Amino acid sequence: MKPNLEAIKYKNNKLEILNQLLLPDSFVYEDCISVEQGWQSIHQMKVRGAPAIAITAALSLACELYHLEDKYSVTGLKKYIFDKLDYLCTSRPTAVNLFKMSDQMKSLIENVVNKDKEIDPKKLKQIFIENAENLLEKDISDNKAIGQFGSECFPLNKKIKILTHCNTGSLATSGYGTALGIIRSLHSNNKLEHAYATETRPYNQGARLTAFELVYENIPSTLITDSMVSFLMKEKGxxxxVVGADRVVANGDTANKIGTYQLAIAAAYHNVPFYVAAPITSIDCTKNNGSEIHIEERPKHELTHINGIQIAAKGIDVWNPSFDITPAKLITGIVTELGVIPKNLDGEFNIKEFLLKKQK
Structure with missing residues (x-):
């Protein structure tokens, strides 16, 4: 039996991340036991995917705290943790999961220090470490719930042909996946006829990573270029x-890998349901609409070079946004671990109301 694909391995206060820059040619795990290693791994995209980024950041700090000399007071340790979390948040700007993790960890530490005036630094370190470890376990259970809820969005009386974009599987999370988790769930329930994956230029996460996962899991699948999507919908029915999300804001507008927006437009034209799969940690109700989301722009060489070989004319200018915004009106439903967020009679999402009801 094949072992489960794991982007993140953590055991005995040691974190290892799978260097996804080397896939599919090489399968190499690298130590990530300091905040600096965590920052570099996220920034260089050795680890990617919104849930995996947040977990890697938390666990890299947990490892650093475990090995940290016991020379800090409680106040000094609190400042150390807060400063390191702030630094980790500078690694990549678009995925909200990283910032939510940081805010939640700060709130946790603040509350512990305020409530227990006698707490010692060792105990404070342990509290952070335990909560970082819990993120890893919770992500897997959340992903499996997303997979199940997502599979229930499709008819029971026929096998389904699904298209996905970028990579949203075990390599983008702690395991199982979000959008790819839905495909995995359909397959395990014998409801999947075929999965189609875009190559996802310019970084080719679909060709390098999603295709790798689909083949690894023996899921019937086909790789297409990003420019084939509309014709695929017309010809293949x-x-x-199903796509993932790096940030979903209050009205349902969604930031995801560049190319998602045009898939949604094509899906609307062809009357194909378009679902976003995202854990609650990817939802950011502090922002009202997609115009408020900061979009990361990546280096131009990602577009002009492949594996270090230049494929574009020298001197050409490059615009390389890593993400785009899909308007809520093009999204059929948002699949979370708490269920599918539907649209109301006016065709709008009421995400805040959904979260209030589910999280009571």
Whole structure:
């Protein structure tokens, strides 16, 4: 039996991340036991995917705290943790999971220090470490719930043909995946006819990573270029599109890998349901709409070079946004670990109301 694909390995206060820059040619795990290693791994995209980024950041700090000399007071240790979390948040700007993790950890530490005036630094370190470890376990259970809720969005009486974009599987999370988790769930329930994956230029996460996962899991699948999507929908009769999210804001507008927006437009034209799969940690109700999301721009060489070989004319200017914004009106439903967020009679999402009801 094949071992489960794991982007993140953590055991006995040691974190290892799978260097996804080397996939599919090499399968190499690298130590990530300091905040600096965590920052570099996220910034260089050795580890990517919104849930995996947040977990890597938390666990890299947990490892550093475990090995930290016991020379700090409680106040000094609190400042140390807060400063390191702030630094980790500078690694990549678009995925909200990283910032939510940081805010939650700060709130946790603040509350502990305020409530227990006698707490010692060792105990404070242990509290952070335990809560970082819990993120890893919770992510897997959340992903499996997303997979199940997502599979229930499709008819029971036929096998489904699904299109996905970028990589949203075990390599983008702590395991199982979000949008790819839905595909995995459909397959395990014998409801999947075929999965189609875009190559996802310019970084090729679909060709390098999603295709790797689909083959690894023996899921019937086909790789296409990003420019083939509309014709695929016309010719192959796609039953649904499932994508991930780096940030979903209050009205349902969604930031995801560049190219997602055009998939949603094509899906709307062809009457194909378009679902976003995202854990609650990817939802940011502090922002009202997609115009408030900061979009990361990546280096131009990602577009002009492949594996270090220049493929574009020298001197050409490059615009390389890593993400785009899909308007809520093009999204059929948002699949979370708490259920599918539907649209109301006016065709709008009420995400805040959904979260209030589910999180009571």
């Amino acid at each position: 796609i039953d649904g599109v």
